[in-house]
Amino acid sequence: MYATESIRQPAMRSRTSSRAQFSMILDKVADFEQPPVEHSLWRDSRAAFSRGNYRKTIVDAATATEIVLAQLVKEAESSTKTKFPKYGRGSARGIANYSTWLDKLDDFSYTPHLNLGILRKARNDTVHSGRQPTHDEALTACNAAGDIVTLARDSVEDALAVEWKADAD
Structure with missing residues (x-):
């Protein structure tokens, strides 16, 4: 590589809202509703990343992810009648x-x-070992959390859309 060539850094993926999603957001703002905690944590994770605070990036991204997974566990428990183990392995x-x-x-x-797995390991190393996360770990964690939170939001909105359509009929 020549000195004049630049190294292209991977970027944080942007996510755009559909017109319906944006309309729903504005309706919720008008009703003074707060966004879900996992969305706020993911937003905070992205802001921390942009400031170079990779430790907060990792912790907030992992917390947002854990909240979504806990919600999925509750959803799975009710739909499958299988309970998450309380004791043992x-x-x-x-x-x-x-x-x-x-x-x-x-x-x-x-x-x-x-x-x-990268998100989980980066979180554990950051929290339990006190290790400072790298730029790449923080970027990967934040993007993974964004994907997970966004997919969860999309599935919830799909369910709400079906519910709203049924209410309108």
Whole structure:
């Protein structure tokens, strides 16, 4: 590589809202409703990343992800009548155990995010070992959390759209 060539850094993926999503957001703002906690945490994670605070980026991204996975566990418990284990192996709450449990269910649609392991490891290293995360780890964690939060939002909005359509009929 020549000195004049620049290294292209991977960027944070932007996510755009559809017209219907944006309209729903404005309606909620008009009703003084707060966004879901996981969305606020993901937003805070992105802001921390832009300031170079990679530790906060990782912690907020992982917390947003864990909230979404916990919500999926509750949804899976009610739809499959299978309960998340309270005791024994795999009973600890957290990103890895939630994801593994959801992935093992035959009658619940869940696929772990490709970078979930990187997010989990970066979070554990940051929180428990006190290690300073790298730019790439923070970027990967924030993008993975964004994907997970966005997919969860989209599935909730799809369900709400069906519910609203039924109410209108």
